[in-house]
Amino acid sequence: MKVSGYLRYMVVLMLVLCVALVYGKTPMASAEVDMSKVDTSIQAIIGTWREGDALDARVLRVNPDYTYELVYRGGGTSCGTVRVIGEEHPDGTYSPWYSFDEVDGKNWAMFPKNDVDGTLQKDLWSGQDGALHFIRFDNYEYSGKTEGITPESYLGVWGCGRCTIVINKEDNRYTADISWASSAAEHRVWTYSCRYDKDSAILVCPGNGLCTDVIVYDNGKETDVNVYDDGSCELVLRDGVLKWYDNKDKAGQDMEFLK
Numbered sequence: 001m002k003v004s005g006y007l008r009y010m011v012v013l014m015l016v017l018c019v020a021l022v023y024g025k026t027p028m029a030s031a032e033v034d035m036s037k038v039d040t041s042i043q044a045i046i047g048t049w050r051e052g053d054a055l056d057a058r059v060l061r062v063n064p065d066y067t068y069e070l071v072y073r074g075g076g077t078s079c080g081t082v083r084v085i086g087e088e089h090p091d092g093t094y095s096p097w098y099s100f101d102e103v104d105g106k107n108w109a110m111f112p113k114n115d116v117d118g119t120l121q122k123d124l125w126s127g128q129d130g131a132l133h134f135i136r137f138d139n140y141e142y143s144g145k146t147e148g149i150t151p152e153s154y155l156g157v158w159g160c161g162r163c164t165i166v167i168n169k170e171d172n173r174y175t176a177d178i179s180w181a182s183s184a185a186e187h188r189v190w191t192y193s194c195r196y197d198k199d200s201a202i203l204v205c206p207g208n209g210l211c212t213d214v215i216v217y218d219n220g221k222e223t224d225v226n227v228y229d230d231g232s233c234e235l236v237l238r239d240g241v242l243k244w245y246d247n248k249d250k251a252g253q254d255m256e257f258l259k
Contacts, residue, residue, distance in 0.1 A: 038096050039172045040084040042066060044115030044195045045098060046206035049124060049134035060124075060134050064207030064230060068100055070108075079103065084113060098124075118151065118173050120195035120204050138206070144238030146201040154203055154235065158242045158257035165244065165257055167194075167203070167235070174203055176235060178244065180251070185216050190251070192233055203235040209248065 049060040059071040080102040096113035111124040126132035158165040163180040174194040181187040192205035209231025231248040244252030
């Protein structure tokens, strides 16, 4: 009896230790977190990432539609979905995490959401142990001086002929609304949700850019026609001149905007 009791005690102890090890490294979503207060956007991590500190480095692609693809060097891929969860702390605050879930719903990895103040994330470290590390592979390099340029430098109204760019800061993101009038009754509008790249001192919309044609009739009624919703761009400020690099159809090519 003493032996069986001791064995039961050891089994329970081992289970407790295993749970502690697992949950000590993997943050858990709290059902009590008010998700309306959590920024659930993945805009800051959309793009291509390469695994760091690994011999057979994998490539991770995060798509605008909240899906991901993990490509293995030796061939083969795995995929799933990305969502944002909130981990609540004893003091009532919370930490947001990106949760990468496989097709069957099993969690593959968790990465801290570190897009504070609308910045573009450049590194993804998994869990609280940093066992996985992915580095942003997208390269945003533009010539020109960046001294003195801050995110606030981009805010305001910019114009070039019939085209106007209005950049605002909303919560944890920058929004760029671009309007280009082809006539008094018709104009095209691009709407971008951007993040600030500290290294390059530019605003980046890695995906989900909206393009809409707006038609105003003689009776004052307006019709909006969706052109596409998968646009992307970079907005680059150098020497007081703002340039718009549209990656979808090169709409802003050779244009220079001034305040």
